Amino acid sequence: MFKTALSIAGTDPTGGAGTIADVKVFQSRNVYGMSAITSIVAQNTTGVQQVFDQPVHIIEAQLDSIYNDIVPDAVKTGMLGTSEVMDVVRPFIVKHHIPYVIDPVMVAKSGDDLLNDDGKEAVRYKLLDLATVATPNLPELERILNMTVQTKSEIERAGKIFLNEIGSQSVVIKGGHLEGDAIDYLFTKEGCIELPAQRIATHHTHGTGCTFSAVITAELAKGHSIATSVRTAKAYITHAIRHNPGLGHGNGPVSHFGYKEEEIAY
Ligand SMILES: Nc1ncnc2c1ncn2[C@@H]1O[C@H](COP(=O)(O)OP(=O)(O)OP(=O)(O)O)[C@@H](O)[C@H]1O
Numbered sequence: 001m002f003k004t005a006l007s008i009a010g011t012d013p014t015g016g017a018g019t020i021a022d023v024k025v026f027q028s029r030n031v032y033g034m035s036a037i038t039s040i041v042a043q044n045t046t047g048v049q050q051v052f053d054q055p056v057h058i059i060e061a062q063l064d065s066i067y068n069d070i071v072p073d074a075v076k077t078g079m080l081g082t083s084e085v086m087d088v089v090r091p092f093i094v095k096h097h098i099p100y101v102i103d104p105v106m107v108a109k110s111g112d113d114l115l116n117d118d119g120k121e122a123v124r125y126k127l128l129d130l131a132t133v134a135t136p137n138l139p140e141l142e143r144i145l146n147m148t149v150q151t152k153s154e155i156e157r158a159g160k161i162f163l164n165e166i167g168s169q170s171v172v173i174k175g176g177h178l179e180g181d182a183i184d185y186l187f188t189k190e191g192c193i194e195l196p197a198q199r200i201a202t203h204h205t206h207g208t209g210c211t212f213s214a215v216i217t218a219e220l221a222k223g224h225s226i227a228t229s230v231r232t233a234k235a236y237i238t239h240a241i242r243h244n245p246g247l248g249h250g251n252g253p254v255s256h257f258g259y260k261e262e263e264i265a266y
């Protein structure tokens with residue numbers, strides 16, 4: 001039986017980030033992909049040129065179209081644009097008890113804003129309590145918690161706040177923005193699992209966060225546990241960065257077929 005996954009996010013017409021990247025990931029993990037588009041973003045590997053936030057009634061209509069016909073087995077949100085979009089998304093997550101992955105996208109690697117200031121304040125209260133897995137990077141984490149998160153003890157404190165105060169079921173704190181190895185930390189009620197990987201020396205990391213969270217979503221859709229899904233995502237993103245196709249004039253995308261190069265059947 002086909003498993004299905006839904007990405008609610010913005011677009012990248014060059015296919016490295018956002019819904020297009022997410023659906024490529026779903027396909028490569030053998031999960032049927034669907035997407036509802038929140039914002040149309042004119043962007044490429046050099047940065048963001050223009051953003052058009054879709055009217056909220058169109059976003060709600062897309063979600064109605066999907067949920068009235070094919071209820072996904074797992075859902076992820078990426079770029080939401082505004083806090084009003086969170087209000088539209090929330091009831092769909094509450095009503096359908098399926099795994100929910102939230103990548104709290106705020107700013108693109110190019111430095112361009114993908115969420116307005118209201119949204120950056122609101123995400124903690126409007127969606128994160130519903131998360132099966134939240135995947136903040138360090139700048140997002142610092143903004144959500146209003147604290148500095150750079151050291152191991154600050155990461156541990158942040159993980160506990162997500163579980164005990166915000167109410168997320170789990171959180172992966174991504175170390176992509178730290179110096180040294182690319183170590184991520186998964187916090188669940190069972191404790192903390194470290195996910196180490198060698199840092200790959202490349203600037204082709206456009207869409208790493210989208211790709212990573214989409215793999216977790218696909219694996220949860222198939223019924224895998226949180227820990228297994230996150231471990232698969234870590235292996236996938238490492239191969240995807242290593243085998244990046246070297247496209248574009250800026251921070252290029254990763255390869256959504258990188259794992260095939262490694263001939264690893266994970
Ligand atoms: N150069 C690298 N080498 C190896 N792994 C990396 C590298 N950069 C990021 N990663 C890994 O990629 C995943 C995504 O992390 P990252 O911190 O880049 O997310 P992000 O900043 O949210 O991405 P995005 O900006 O695309 O939303 C994590 O598992 C991280 O450890």
Ligand SMILES: Cc1ncc(COP(=O)(O)O)c(N)n1
Pocket residue numbers: 009010011012017018019041043078079105107108109110114205206207208209210
């Ligand atoms: C629609 C959309 N969603 C997310 C990102 C973040 O990706 P990155 O930080 O790698 O630019 C992006 N650029 N565009």
